[in-house]
Amino acid sequence: MKTTLHTDWTVGDVCKGFIYDKNENKGLFGLGGKLIIQPEYQRNYIYGDGKKDVAVVDSLLRGYPLGLIYFVKNDDGMYEVLDGQQRITSFARFVNQSWPFAVERGGKPRYFNSLDKNDQDLILNTPLTIYVCEGDPSEIQEWFEIINIAGVPLVKQELRNAAYHGPFVTAARAHFSNPNNAKMNMWQTYVSGDPRRQAILERALDWVSGGDIEDYMAKHRDDDNIKELEDNFDTIIDWVDTVFTYAGPEMRGLDWGRLYKTYHTKAYDADVVAKRVDALLADEQVTDRRGIFEYVLGGEVDAKLLNIRVFDAKTKSSVYHAQTSAAKKKGVSNCPMCAAMDKGSNRTRIYKIGEMDADHVTAWSHGGATSAANCQMLCKTHNRSKGNR
Numbered sequence: 001m002k003t004t005l006h007t008d009w010t011v012g013d014v015c016k017g018f019i020y021d022k023n024e025n026k027g028l029f030g031l032g033g034k035l036i037i038q039p040e041y042q043r044n045y046i047y048g049d050g051k052k053d054v055a056v057v058d059s060l061l062r063g064y065p066l067g068l069i070y071f072v073k074n075d076d077g078m079y080e081v082l083d084g085q086q087r088i089t090s091f092a093r094f095v096n097q098s099w100p101f102a103v104e105r106g107g108k109p110r111y112f113n114s115l116d117k118n119d120q121d122l123i124l125n126t127p128l129t130i131y132v133c134e135g136d137p138s139e140i141q142e143w144f145e146i147i148n149i150a151g152v153p154l155v156k157q158e159l160r161n162a163a164y165h166g167p168f169v170t171a172a173r174a175h176f177s178n179p180n181n182a183k184m185n186m187w188q189t190y191v192s193g194d195p196r197r198q199a200i201l202e203r204a205l206d207w208v209s210g211g212d213i214e215d216y217m218a219k220h221r222d223d224d225n226i227k228e229l230e231d232n233f234d235t236i237i238d239w240v241d242t243v244f245t246y247a248g249p250e251m252r253g254l255d256w257g258r259l260y261k262t263y264h265t266k267a268y269d270a271d272v273v274a275k276r277v278d279a280l281l282a283d284e285q286v287t288d289r290r291g292i293f294e295y296v297l298g299g300e301v302d303a304k305l306l307n308i309r310v311f312d313a314k315t316k317s318s319v320y321h322a323q324t325s326a327a328k329k330k331g332v333s334n335c336p337m338c339a340a341m342d343k344g345s346n347r348t349r350i351y352k353i354g355e356m357d358a359d360h361v362t363a364w365s366h367g368g369a370t371s372a373a374n375c376q377m378l379c380k381t382h383n384r385s386k387g388n389r
Protein backbone atom coordinates (compact mmCIF):
# COMPACT_ATOMS: atom_id res chain seq x y z
CA MET A 1 0.00 0.00 0.00
CA LYS A 2 1.21 3.49 -0.85
CA THR A 3 0.38 6.35 1.48
CA THR A 4 0.89 9.99 0.59
CA LEU A 5 0.44 12.95 2.89
CA HIS A 6 -1.23 15.95 1.25
CA THR A 7 -1.17 19.32 2.96
CA ASP A 8 -1.67 21.37 -0.18
CA TRP A 9 -5.45 20.98 -0.44
CA THR A 10 -7.44 23.69 1.32
CA VAL A 11 -11.01 23.79 2.52
CA GLY A 12 -11.76 25.87 -0.57
CA ASP A 13 -10.29 23.21 -2.87
CA VAL A 14 -12.30 20.42 -1.32
CA CYS A 15 -15.49 22.51 -1.48
CA LYS A 16 -15.21 22.98 -5.26
CA GLY A 17 -18.19 21.35 -6.94
CA PHE A 18 -19.78 20.22 -3.69
CA ILE A 19 -23.52 19.68 -3.57
CA TYR A 20 -25.65 18.38 -0.75
CA ASP A 21 -28.31 15.92 -1.82
CA LYS A 22 -31.16 16.27 0.65
CA ASN A 23 -33.11 13.33 -0.73
CA GLU A 24 -30.17 10.98 -0.32
CA ASN A 25 -29.10 12.69 2.89
CA LYS A 26 -25.52 12.95 1.80
CA GLY A 27 -22.95 15.26 0.37
CA LEU A 28 -21.64 14.51 -3.09
CA PHE A 29 -18.38 15.32 -4.76
CA GLY A 30 -15.68 17.85 -4.11
CA LEU A 31 -12.23 18.79 -5.43
CA GLY A 32 -13.89 19.89 -8.65
CA GLY A 33 -15.51 16.49 -9.20
CA LYS A 34 -12.45 14.37 -8.37
CA LEU A 35 -13.60 13.50 -4.83
CA ILE A 36 -16.50 11.27 -3.87
CA ILE A 37 -17.42 12.57 -0.45
CA GLN A 38 -19.74 9.81 0.56
CA PRO A 39 -18.83 6.52 -1.02
CA GLU A 40 -21.13 3.59 -0.48
CA TYR A 41 -19.42 2.25 2.58
CA GLN A 42 -19.74 5.42 4.59
CA ARG A 43 -22.51 6.13 6.96
CA ASN A 44 -25.11 8.77 6.32
CA TYR A 45 -24.36 12.34 7.24
CA ILE A 46 -25.15 12.75 10.92
CA TYR A 47 -23.59 16.13 11.73
CA GLY A 48 -26.56 18.11 10.39
CA ASP A 49 -27.92 18.81 13.85
CA GLY A 50 -27.15 22.52 14.15
CA LYS A 51 -24.43 21.73 16.70
CA LYS A 52 -21.75 19.45 15.26
CA ASP A 53 -21.93 21.12 11.83
CA VAL A 54 -21.69 24.56 13.44
CA ALA A 55 -18.79 23.38 15.62
CA VAL A 56 -16.80 22.35 12.53
CA VAL A 57 -17.09 25.82 10.96
CA ASP A 58 -16.49 27.45 14.32
CA SER A 59 -13.24 25.53 14.62
CA LEU A 60 -12.10 26.84 11.24
CA LEU A 61 -12.90 30.43 12.25
CA ARG A 62 -10.88 30.01 15.43
CA GLY A 63 -7.95 28.52 13.55
CA TYR A 64 -8.30 25.12 15.21
CA PRO A 65 -7.13 22.14 13.18
CA LEU A 66 -9.83 19.80 11.94
CA GLY A 67 -7.72 16.70 12.44
CA LEU A 68 -6.61 14.06 10.02
CA ILE A 69 -8.65 13.18 6.97
CA TYR A 70 -8.20 9.99 4.98
CA PHE A 71 -8.86 9.47 1.27
CA VAL A 72 -8.54 6.35 -0.84
CA LYS A 73 -7.32 6.81 -4.41
CA ASN A 74 -9.02 4.51 -6.89
CA ASP A 75 -7.57 3.04 -10.05
CA ASP A 76 -9.56 5.53 -12.12
CA GLY A 77 -7.87 8.44 -10.34
CA MET A 78 -10.93 9.39 -8.28
CA TYR A 79 -10.62 9.92 -4.56
CA GLU A 80 -13.06 8.67 -1.94
CA VAL A 81 -13.33 9.91 1.61
CA LEU A 82 -12.55 7.17 4.06
CA ASP A 83 -12.58 9.22 7.22
CA GLY A 84 -13.60 12.87 7.37
CA GLN A 85 -16.92 12.71 5.61
CA GLN A 86 -18.81 14.38 8.47
CA ARG A 87 -16.35 17.25 8.75
CA ILE A 88 -16.07 17.84 5.00
CA THR A 89 -19.82 17.74 4.45
CA SER A 90 -20.29 20.24 7.27
CA PHE A 91 -17.87 22.88 6.04
CA ALA A 92 -18.84 22.34 2.41
CA ARG A 93 -22.52 22.82 3.21
CA PHE A 94 -21.61 26.10 4.86
CA VAL A 95 -19.24 27.38 2.18
CA ASN A 96 -21.28 26.35 -0.87
CA GLN A 97 -24.58 27.26 0.80
CA SER A 98 -26.06 23.97 -0.22
CA TRP A 99 -28.37 23.28 2.73
CA PRO A 100 -26.70 26.24 4.43
CA PHE A 101 -26.57 27.05 8.10
CA ALA A 102 -25.42 30.05 10.13
CA VAL A 103 -22.63 30.44 12.66
CA GLU A 104 -22.29 33.21 15.19
CA ARG A 105 -19.68 35.82 14.39
CA GLY A 106 -19.51 39.28 15.94
CA GLY A 107 -22.60 38.48 18.00
CA LYS A 108 -24.75 37.76 14.95
CA PRO A 109 -25.74 34.61 13.09
CA ARG A 110 -23.99 34.61 9.75
CA TYR A 111 -24.14 32.57 6.61
CA PHE A 112 -20.98 32.25 4.56
CA ASN A 113 -22.04 35.09 2.25
CA SER A 114 -22.60 37.47 5.17
CA LEU A 115 -19.17 36.84 6.73
CA ASP A 116 -16.39 39.42 6.37
CA LYS A 117 -14.09 38.79 3.45
CA ASN A 118 -11.30 38.06 5.94
CA ASP A 119 -13.31 35.37 7.65
CA GLN A 120 -14.34 33.88 4.32
CA ASP A 121 -10.70 33.71 3.26
CA LEU A 122 -9.67 32.28 6.60
CA ILE A 123 -12.03 29.37 6.02
CA LEU A 124 -11.28 28.85 2.34
CA ASN A 125 -7.50 28.98 2.80
CA THR A 126 -7.34 26.61 5.77
CA PRO A 127 -5.04 23.79 4.71
CA LEU A 128 -6.21 20.26 5.39
CA THR A 129 -4.09 17.34 6.47
CA ILE A 130 -5.06 14.47 4.25
CA TYR A 131 -3.57 11.01 3.92
CA VAL A 132 -4.20 9.37 0.56
CA CYS A 133 -3.76 5.64 0.29
CA GLU A 134 -3.70 3.34 -2.72
CA GLY A 135 -3.16 -0.35 -2.91
CA ASP A 136 -4.28 -3.86 -2.27
CA PRO A 137 -7.70 -4.18 -0.57
CA SER A 138 -6.47 -6.44 2.22
CA GLU A 139 -3.69 -4.00 3.05
CA ILE A 140 -6.08 -1.09 3.00
CA GLN A 141 -8.45 -2.97 5.29
CA GLU A 142 -5.67 -3.77 7.70
CA TRP A 143 -4.63 -0.17 7.70
CA PHE A 144 -8.23 0.99 8.27
CA GLU A 145 -8.44 -1.26 11.26
CA ILE A 146 -5.37 0.37 12.72
CA ILE A 147 -6.43 3.98 12.12
CA ASN A 148 -9.89 3.02 13.31
CA ILE A 149 -8.50 2.60 16.82
CA ALA A 150 -7.90 6.32 17.07
CA GLY A 151 -10.49 7.64 14.65
CA VAL A 152 -14.15 7.19 13.89
CA PRO A 153 -15.10 3.70 15.03
CA LEU A 154 -16.15 1.91 11.89
CA VAL A 155 -17.44 -1.60 12.39
CA LYS A 156 -15.81 -4.57 10.72
CA GLN A 157 -18.21 -4.75 7.78
CA GLU A 158 -17.89 -1.02 7.11
CA LEU A 159 -14.14 -1.58 6.91
CA ARG A 160 -14.62 -4.46 4.49
CA ASN A 161 -16.97 -2.37 2.36
CA ALA A 162 -14.25 0.25 2.20
CA ALA A 163 -11.50 -2.17 1.29
CA TYR A 164 -13.53 -4.00 -1.37
CA HIS A 165 -15.54 -1.06 -2.65
CA GLY A 166 -16.89 -1.38 -6.15
CA PRO A 167 -20.09 -2.29 -8.01
CA PHE A 168 -20.74 -5.38 -5.89
CA VAL A 169 -20.57 -3.50 -2.59
CA THR A 170 -22.71 -0.71 -4.02
CA ALA A 171 -25.44 -3.15 -5.07
CA ALA A 172 -25.21 -5.21 -1.88
CA ARG A 173 -25.40 -2.16 0.30
CA ALA A 174 -28.36 -0.73 -1.59
CA HIS A 175 -30.24 -3.97 -0.95
CA PHE A 176 -29.23 -5.11 2.53
CA SER A 177 -28.42 -1.83 4.27
CA ASN A 178 -31.50 0.08 3.26
CA PRO A 179 -33.86 0.38 6.25
CA ASN A 180 -36.73 0.95 3.84
CA ASN A 181 -36.37 -2.41 2.14
CA ALA A 182 -39.78 -4.11 2.30
CA LYS A 183 -38.17 -7.27 3.66
CA MET A 184 -36.30 -5.51 6.45
CA ASN A 185 -38.88 -6.37 9.12
CA MET A 186 -38.64 -10.07 8.41
CA TRP A 187 -34.86 -9.96 8.21
CA GLN A 188 -34.65 -8.25 11.57
CA THR A 189 -36.74 -10.99 13.14
CA TYR A 190 -33.84 -13.35 12.54
CA VAL A 191 -30.75 -11.17 12.19
CA SER A 192 -29.53 -8.85 14.93
CA GLY A 193 -27.72 -5.52 14.61
CA ASP A 194 -28.27 -2.24 12.84
CA PRO A 195 -28.74 -2.61 9.09
CA ARG A 196 -27.28 0.87 8.54
CA ARG A 197 -24.14 -0.33 10.29
CA GLN A 198 -24.07 -3.20 7.75
CA ALA A 199 -25.24 -5.92 10.16
CA ILE A 200 -27.65 -7.58 7.70
CA LEU A 201 -25.17 -7.41 4.84
CA GLU A 202 -22.48 -8.87 7.04
CA ARG A 203 -24.70 -11.83 7.97
CA ALA A 204 -25.71 -12.40 4.35
CA LEU A 205 -22.05 -12.42 3.32
CA ASP A 206 -21.11 -14.65 6.23
CA TRP A 207 -23.71 -17.21 5.20
CA VAL A 208 -23.00 -17.23 1.49
CA SER A 209 -19.24 -17.39 2.03
CA GLY A 210 -19.26 -20.02 4.73
CA GLY A 211 -17.49 -17.59 7.03
CA ASP A 212 -14.79 -16.25 4.70
CA ILE A 213 -16.30 -12.87 3.92
CA GLU A 214 -13.10 -11.22 2.66
CA ASP A 215 -12.44 -14.00 0.17
CA TYR A 216 -15.98 -13.78 -1.15
CA MET A 217 -15.89 -10.00 -1.44
CA ALA A 218 -12.57 -10.13 -3.27
CA LYS A 219 -13.87 -12.67 -5.80
CA HIS A 220 -17.10 -10.79 -6.46
CA ARG A 221 -15.73 -7.28 -6.19
CA ASP A 222 -16.41 -6.35 -9.81
CA ASP A 223 -19.73 -8.17 -10.16
CA ASP A 224 -22.51 -5.87 -11.22
CA ASN A 225 -25.15 -8.00 -9.49
CA ILE A 226 -25.63 -9.67 -6.12
CA LYS A 227 -27.86 -12.51 -7.27
CA GLU A 228 -26.06 -15.34 -5.49
CA LEU A 229 -25.81 -13.36 -2.24
CA GLU A 230 -29.44 -12.37 -2.38
CA ASP A 231 -30.71 -15.83 -3.32
CA ASN A 232 -28.72 -17.53 -0.60
CA PHE A 233 -29.96 -15.12 2.05
CA ASP A 234 -33.57 -15.34 0.88
CA THR A 235 -33.41 -19.12 0.84
CA ILE A 236 -32.19 -19.29 4.43
CA ILE A 237 -34.62 -16.71 5.77
CA ASP A 238 -37.55 -18.30 3.90
CA TRP A 239 -36.58 -21.70 5.29
CA VAL A 240 -36.58 -20.42 8.88
CA ASP A 241 -39.84 -18.61 8.29
CA THR A 242 -41.42 -21.78 6.91
CA VAL A 243 -40.14 -24.24 9.52
CA PHE A 244 -40.99 -22.05 12.52
CA THR A 245 -44.37 -20.46 13.01
CA TYR A 246 -42.95 -18.80 16.10
CA ALA A 247 -41.05 -15.57 15.42
CA GLY A 248 -39.97 -14.27 18.82
CA PRO A 249 -36.91 -12.35 19.99
CA GLU A 250 -35.07 -15.56 21.01
CA MET A 251 -34.53 -16.23 17.31
CA ARG A 252 -32.79 -12.98 16.54
CA GLY A 253 -29.10 -13.32 15.83
CA LEU A 254 -28.91 -17.13 15.75
CA ASP A 255 -26.55 -18.60 13.16
CA TRP A 256 -29.31 -19.52 10.76
CA GLY A 257 -26.86 -20.04 7.93
CA ARG A 258 -25.21 -22.90 9.79
CA LEU A 259 -28.57 -24.31 10.93
CA TYR A 260 -29.85 -24.19 7.37
CA LYS A 261 -26.79 -26.03 6.10
CA THR A 262 -27.11 -28.71 8.75
CA TYR A 263 -30.83 -29.28 8.75
CA HIS A 264 -32.47 -28.06 5.55
CA THR A 265 -32.57 -31.53 3.98
CA LYS A 266 -34.72 -32.81 6.84
CA ALA A 267 -38.50 -32.59 6.54
CA TYR A 268 -40.37 -30.77 9.27
CA ASP A 269 -44.05 -30.56 10.02
CA ALA A 270 -44.59 -26.92 10.89
CA ASP A 271 -47.50 -27.75 13.23
CA VAL A 272 -45.47 -30.29 15.19
CA VAL A 273 -42.50 -27.93 15.36
CA ALA A 274 -44.75 -25.11 16.56
CA LYS A 275 -46.18 -27.27 19.36
CA ARG A 276 -42.74 -28.40 20.53
CA VAL A 277 -41.32 -24.87 20.43
CA ASP A 278 -44.26 -23.57 22.45
CA ALA A 279 -43.89 -26.37 25.01
CA LEU A 280 -40.17 -25.80 25.41
CA LEU A 281 -40.61 -22.04 25.66
CA ALA A 282 -43.03 -22.68 28.51
CA ASP A 283 -40.76 -25.23 30.21
CA GLU A 284 -39.07 -23.70 33.23
CA GLN A 285 -36.25 -26.22 33.06
CA VAL A 286 -35.10 -24.72 29.79
CA THR A 287 -32.80 -21.91 30.77
CA ASP A 288 -31.44 -21.27 27.29
CA ARG A 289 -34.46 -20.41 25.24
CA ARG A 290 -32.30 -19.55 22.23
CA GLY A 291 -31.17 -23.15 22.11
CA ILE A 292 -34.70 -24.40 21.55
CA PHE A 293 -34.65 -23.96 17.80
CA GLU A 294 -31.55 -26.01 17.11
CA TYR A 295 -32.69 -28.57 19.68
CA VAL A 296 -35.95 -29.09 17.82
CA LEU A 297 -34.25 -29.06 14.39
CA GLY A 298 -31.86 -31.75 15.61
CA GLY A 299 -34.67 -34.07 16.69
CA GLU A 300 -34.54 -33.16 20.40
CA VAL A 301 -31.38 -35.12 21.08
CA ASP A 302 -28.87 -32.58 22.34
CA ALA A 303 -30.39 -31.30 25.59
CA LYS A 304 -27.22 -29.33 26.30
CA LEU A 305 -28.56 -26.72 23.90
CA LEU A 306 -31.30 -25.97 26.37
CA ASN A 307 -29.10 -25.65 29.43
CA ILE A 308 -31.42 -27.67 31.60
CA ARG A 309 -30.89 -26.63 35.18
CA VAL A 310 -33.12 -28.81 37.33
CA PHE A 311 -32.93 -32.50 38.25
CA ASP A 312 -36.17 -34.44 38.48
CA ALA A 313 -37.69 -35.32 41.85
CA LYS A 314 -36.81 -39.01 41.60
CA THR A 315 -33.10 -38.32 41.05
CA LYS A 316 -33.04 -35.78 43.85
CA SER A 317 -34.69 -38.18 46.25
CA SER A 318 -32.35 -41.09 45.55
CA VAL A 319 -29.24 -38.89 45.72
CA TYR A 320 -30.53 -37.33 48.94
CA HIS A 321 -31.05 -40.68 50.63
CA ALA A 322 -27.68 -42.11 49.58
CA GLN A 323 -25.86 -38.94 50.61
CA THR A 324 -27.67 -38.71 53.96
CA SER A 325 -27.09 -42.29 55.06
CA ALA A 326 -23.37 -42.06 54.19
CA ALA A 327 -23.10 -38.74 56.08
CA LYS A 328 -24.82 -40.15 59.14
CA LYS A 329 -22.36 -43.05 59.25
CA LYS A 330 -19.45 -40.60 59.19
CA GLY A 331 -21.09 -38.24 61.64
CA VAL A 332 -20.92 -35.24 59.26
CA SER A 333 -23.45 -33.02 57.53
CA ASN A 334 -25.28 -34.41 54.54
CA CYS A 335 -24.39 -31.19 52.72
CA PRO A 336 -20.84 -31.94 51.54
CA MET A 337 -19.92 -28.26 51.55
CA CYS A 338 -21.12 -27.85 55.16
CA ALA A 339 -19.26 -31.04 56.11
CA ALA A 340 -16.07 -29.60 54.64
CA MET A 341 -16.19 -26.46 56.75
CA ASP A 342 -13.60 -25.95 59.49
CA LYS A 343 -16.06 -25.06 62.21
CA GLY A 344 -19.67 -24.19 62.93
CA SER A 345 -22.71 -26.22 63.96
CA ASN A 346 -23.67 -26.89 60.31
CA ARG A 347 -20.66 -29.21 59.97
CA THR A 348 -22.72 -32.03 61.39
CA ARG A 349 -26.18 -30.80 60.45
CA ILE A 350 -28.47 -33.26 58.71
CA TYR A 351 -30.76 -31.29 56.40
CA LYS A 352 -34.22 -32.36 55.37
CA ILE A 353 -34.70 -32.84 51.63
CA GLY A 354 -36.78 -29.66 51.48
CA GLU A 355 -33.82 -27.71 52.90
CA MET A 356 -31.57 -28.80 50.06
CA ASP A 357 -31.28 -28.29 46.32
CA ALA A 358 -29.79 -30.43 43.59
CA ASP A 359 -26.50 -29.28 42.07
CA HIS A 360 -24.52 -30.35 39.02
CA VAL A 361 -21.15 -31.64 40.29
CA THR A 362 -19.70 -30.86 36.88
CA ALA A 363 -21.29 -27.68 35.61
CA TRP A 364 -23.40 -27.54 32.45
CA SER A 365 -20.84 -25.26 30.90
CA HIS A 366 -18.27 -28.02 31.31
CA GLY A 367 -20.45 -30.68 29.75
CA GLY A 368 -21.93 -32.10 32.96
CA ALA A 369 -25.15 -34.01 32.35
CA THR A 370 -28.37 -33.91 34.31
CA SER A 371 -28.05 -37.44 35.63
CA ALA A 372 -27.84 -39.02 39.10
CA ALA A 373 -24.09 -39.56 38.65
CA ASN A 374 -23.58 -35.81 38.26
CA CYS A 375 -26.02 -34.81 41.00
CA GLN A 376 -25.28 -33.78 44.55
CA MET A 377 -27.61 -32.31 47.12
CA LEU A 378 -26.43 -29.10 48.78
CA CYS A 379 -28.03 -27.02 51.48
CA LYS A 380 -29.87 -24.11 49.92
CA THR A 381 -27.26 -21.59 51.07
CA HIS A 382 -24.38 -23.47 49.52
CA ASN A 383 -26.29 -24.24 46.35
CA ARG A 384 -27.10 -20.59 45.91
CA SER A 385 -23.51 -19.51 46.51
CA LYS A 386 -22.24 -22.12 44.06
CA GLY A 387 -24.82 -21.10 41.48
CA ASN A 388 -23.73 -17.51 41.71
CA ARG A 389 -20.12 -18.28 40.96
Ligand SMILES: [Zn+2]
Nearest residue numbers: 335338379382
Ligand atom coordinates in the same frame (compact mmCIF):
# COMPACT_ATOMS: atom_id res chain seq x y z
ZN1 LIG B 1 -24.15 -26.49 53.13
